[in-house]
Amino acid sequence: MTQLDARPRTGGTVTGRPDGDARGVRTKGLGGNSVGLTGSAVIGISTVAPVYCLTSTLGSTAGEVGVQMPAVFLAGFLPMLLVAFAYRELNKAMPDCGTSFTWTVKAFGPRVGWMCGWGLVIATIIVLSNLAGVATSYFWLLAGEISNNASVAALDDDKAVHIVTCLVLIAAATAISYRGMTATKGVQYTLVALQLVVLALFVGLALDKAGSFATSLDFSWSWLNPFAVQSFAAFTAGLSLSIFMYWGWDTCLTANEETVGSDKTPGRAALIAMVVLVGSYLATGVAAQMAVGSGGQGLGLANPATSDNVFAALAGPVMGPVLGILLFVAVLASAAASLQTTFIPVARTVLAMSTYEALPASYARVHPRFKTPGRATVVAGVATGVFYTVMTLVSEHVLVDTIYALGLMICFYYALTAFACAWYFRRELTRSARDLVFKGVFPVLGGLLLSAVFAKTLYDMWNPEYGSGSSVLGVGSVFVIGVGLLLLGAVLMELMRRRSPAFFRGEVLTKETPSLVVED
Numbered sequence: 001m002t003q004l005d006a007r008p009r010t011g012g013t014v015t016g017r018p019d020g021d022a023r024g025v026r027t028k029g030l031g032g033n034s035v036g037l038t039g040s041a042v043i044g045i046s047t048v049a050p051v052y053c054l055t056s057t058l059g060s061t062a063g064e065v066g067v068q069m070p071a072v073f074l075a076g077f078l079p080m081l082l083v084a085f086a087y088r089e090l091n092k093a094m095p096d097c098g099t100s101f102t103w104t105v106k107a108f109g110p111r112v113g114w115m116c117g118w119g120l121v122i123a124t125i126i127v128l129s130n131l132a133g134v135a136t137s138y139f140w141l142l143a144g145e146i147s148n149n150a151s152v153a154a155l156d157d158d159k160a161v162h163i164v165t166c167l168v169l170i171a172a173a174t175a176i177s178y179r180g181m182t183a184t185k186g187v188q189y190t191l192v193a194l195q196l197v198v199l200a201l202f203v204g205l206a207l208d209k210a211g212s213f214a215t216s217l218d219f220s221w222s223w224l225n226p227f228a229v230q231s232f233a234a235f236t237a238g239l240s241l242s243i244f245m246y247w248g249w250d251t252c253l254t255a256n257e258e259t260v261g262s263d264k265t266p267g268r269a270a271l272i273a274m275v276v277l278v279g280s281y282l283a284t285g286v287a288a289q290m291a292v293g294s295g296g297q298g299l300g301l302a303n304p305a306t307s308d309n310v311f312a313a314l315a316g317p318v319m320g321p322v323l324g325i326l327l328f329v330a331v332l333a334s335a336a337a338s339l340q341t342t343f344i345p346v347a348r349t350v351l352a353m354s355t356y357e358a359l360p361a362s363y364a365r366v367h368p369r370f371k372t373p374g375r376a377t378v379v380a381g382v383a384t385g386v387f388y389t390v391m392t393l394v395s396e397h398v399l400v401d402t403i404y405a406l407g408l409m410i411c412f413y414y415a416l417t418a419f420a421c422a423w424y425f426r427r428e429l430t431r432s433a434r435d436l437v438f439k440g441v442f443p444v445l446g447g448l449l450l451s452a453v454f455a456k457t458l459y460d461m462w463n464p465e466y467g468s469g470s471s472v473l474g475v476g477s478v479f480v481i482g483v484g485l486l487l488l489g490a491v492l493m494e495l496m497r498r499r500s501p502a503f504f505r506g507e508v509l510t511k512e513t514p515s516l517v518v519e520d
Contacts, residue, residue: 026355027257028097028364030348031180031371034258037265037272039189043255044273046188047248047345049338050280051195051311051330052134057241058285059307062294065238067217069294069301070285071226072235076242077278079453080249082446083414084274086421087253088267089439093424095262098352099253099345100417102509107420109511110358110504111493116416117353118489123409124346125380127247128170128339129388130403135335136166141312142328163392167385169339174381177343180370191337198330199280202311206287206318213317215293215300219286236456240407243453245281247410248338249273254345258371291318343377350376357503358496397470398477404467405482411454412486418447424512458482 035043062069087099096102100120105113137156144153155161176187210216222228229235252269256262259269292299292314299306299317306313311331315324351373354363367374391399422429425439461479464471472480497504 028351028355028373029366029371030097030257030351030373032258032262033260034180034371035255036260037269040252040255040259040266040269041272041276042188042192043341043344044249044252044270045276046192046337047251047341048246048273048277049131049248049334050245050277051199051334052131052338053245053334054199054281054284055309055311055331056134057245058288058310059301059303061238061241062289062300063296063302063304063307064234064241065229066302067220067223067289067294068226068229069238069289070223070282071228072238072242073245073278073281073285074224075226075235076239076246077274077281079446079449080243080246080414081271081274082442083418083450084249084267084270085438086418086443086446087250087270089425089443090417090421091253091256091267092263095256095266096352097254097257097348098356099250099256099349100413100420101349101353101358102356103424104416104420105356105509106512107424108416110506110509112416113509114353114358114493114496114504115486115489116413116420117349117358118493119409119413119416119486120349121346122485122489123247123406123413124342124349125383125387126402126406126409128342128346128380128384129391129399130406131335131339131342132166132170132173132384132388133162133392133399135169135332135339136162138328138332138335139165139169142325142332145325145328159392163389166388169336170381170385170388173336173340173343174377176340177347177381178367178370178372178374178377180367180372188337188341191333194333195330195337196276196280198326199284201323202314202319202327203283203287205323206284206291206314209318210287210290213292213299215295215298217290217293219290223286223289236453237460240453240457243410243450244407246274246277248342248345249277250414251341251345254348257348288314343380346380347373347376350380356509357500358508360499398481401467401470401477401481404478405461405485407457408454408461408482409485411450411457415447415450415454418443418450422447 058069061072065072090103091099094102094106098117101113101117104116140156141153144150226235229238249270252273253266256266259265288301288310292301294301296302296304299313301307301310303313311327315327319327350359350363351366353359354361354376363373363376363379365375366372391402421443422440425435428435429440430436458479460466461476461482464474464476466476467478470477502508
């Protein structure tokens, strides 16, 4: 039987892959078939941390775009959906845990691929640090609510107590990730279910309370119209916030080598996760806006006094004193769950980079029992703890600005991956309408949208008023940190080029384009 298959012609038919295949893609020794479709989708949702994202961005987004906040949530979903199609198509061809790193190397070569991998790694470390801090704050806030003791909640303001608690949570998350996908999946089912149930409860009660507060609003379909935003600057600011709210869905793909049906299941799981997320965001945004409005007074979402933590302000008025505690629990669960699953992409990306000799070989070690990238996971945990501790002790302004710089990293590596898809499959785009749309048109559109956000964010970051308001020689600190971290990656890449020249000469993971290969 003769079959046409889109694979790069590299001098042989792809057979079993104990050590790799004809494409140069290598196996890593990870525990295969550990996660199914549901588990993979749950891990993707967990990494995004929907309840945490909502409490931290509902207010700020409403402050930027007003009642068009739900429309901006939809607008932020569009580029992520388009990029998700690129991830799905690349994963079908090369189910490798290095994802963005591996795929951009295959499309554009080792240097671009290395920088793409660096963008993913540094973005994840920043997110891990932020999640650990948020989980710590909500731990003490919840403890204060349960004990009805303000002095207990105030322990979070003690810098030493805060840092120690944060390090304990990071260590716990690292230990669970170290023990493998099975342990990760079991914890996540419970935490994600809790988040979605509490969100559904909040939405129901918020709709019931619509009209009960002075700031309540009647629903209008215009809320879903992004063209009604007052200015382009406000729209792009809101869009940047909404894009951050979807970051993390690609964790489904980084666990591909541990997933049942590694070539198809992760892509399907990512799309499922995206649909669940956009549905949750729209329902919560609309319900909250109907209940308390989007203004800057009283319970309004954009009130500067509460906009950075909306659920803390709305828990009592919307859900009551008893059920309101569930909202605090959900935020803590959201941050803690994401803290644990966010180790997956950084550890597996480092594992892949090490396996292909783009990083020191010691990071390629896989635990013989748990089948996880043990050393890479521990190093990521240590790096997160050190980064957060140093930033907290040096200046909280620097920590805040580092978080603001995160959007730059996200757009950087997502856009590169999207363009890599279209370029890698460029010879297949005329083969069928499906190939043209899903391998070419959608990925390019997604990449262009994220590139536009990248450029606009870079421009805005130059202004010292962006972020904490601090500056370095008249340049905004967020710009200095964001560009500085990317330049640091370029320096480290040059050091690795001298240490591992074979990878950078394209001898380990080769730059290729798929061609139609006839197999018998």
